[in-house]
Amino acid sequence: MRLGIYTDxxxxxxxxxxxxxxxxxxxEKIKAAYRYFERMHCDLAVCLGDLIDKESDRALQTENLRKVAGVIRASTVPTVCLMGNHDAFAFTADGFYRILGADLRPSDRVADGRRLVFLDACYFRNGVRYQPGDTDWTDTYCPFEAELRKTVASSDENIYVFVHQNLDPAAEKRHRIANADGINRILSGCGKVKAVYQGHYHPGCRSVWNGIRYVTFPAVCESDDAFFVEEI
Ligand SMILES: [Fe+2]
Ligand SMILES: [Fe+2]
Incomplete structure (x- = not known):
């Protein structure tokens, strides 16, 4: 399976x-990313979040997200988009996917003998969901450990995890999900997880822990060729 990945x-x-x-x-960079993904015959594109940034005018935020959706939907490569903290600052999840299209909302999937697992960490460490105008990029939490434990236990496939914020133990603490250690124990304990793909930390980072590759992709907004093809 060939994935096209970009973030931020x-x-x-x-x-x-x-x-x-x-x-x-x-x-323009997202358009370039899709030209590349199409040329590379990617099966699926994944945007790891922070699609948009804040505007003083809320209507402009909506227009910006519509423009991004237009580029994504014009491609022959199907896409799923995770929400980042900046998306959550502007939109509720329902509002975000109403504009992007419900088919771009990630849900776990199995294809070609691989399981793709999408995690949402747009929550404060007290478990409360980020709300428009009320987010904190240094306070991030994923309240789905119980579901994740069940998913990995019942999976016969190799697992690939996608999340906006950082699970990588090497990432700076303020970029990391508050319960990253607990999630990583679930991921490493099952022996099936091959890679974790993340955004959020704009310079990017790659490391390996307990046999799992942690890849944080560099941000589209900060570099010219920040789109990547991953064979899984
Ligand atoms: Fe970001
Ligand atoms: Fe972010």
Missing amino acids: PHYSSQAVTCGVRYNSRSL
Whole structure:
């Protein structure tokens, strides 16, 4: 199975934010990503979140997400999009996928003998879901350990995990999911997980722990060729 992966476009009308995020250029970069994925005959594209960035005008946020959706939907490569904390700052999950299209909402799937597991960590460590206007990129939590334990126990397939925020033990603590250690114990304990794919930490990072590859992809908004093909 061939995956096209990209993350953190942070698309907005701003030319540059935080000194390094070239927000307004991201739409063209997403188009370039899909041209590459089509040329490479990817079976599925995964966007790991932070598709958009905040605008002072809420209507503009909606328009920006519609433009991103237009690019994604124009491709022949099917896509799923995880929500990042910046998406959650602008939209509820239902509002986000109403604009993108329900078919872009990730749900676990089995294909070609591989199980793809999508985790949502857009929650505060107290278990409360991020709300529009109320998020914290350093306080992130995934409340689905029980479901994950069941999924990995019942799976006959090799497992690949996708999540916006970071499970990688090597990632800086403030980028890591508060219960990352517990989730990693579930992932490493089952012996079936081959890789964990993440965004959120914009420089990117690669490491291996307990036989699992942790790949954090660099952000689209901060580099020119931040789109990747993974054979799994
Ligand atoms: Fe980001
Ligand atoms: Fe993020």
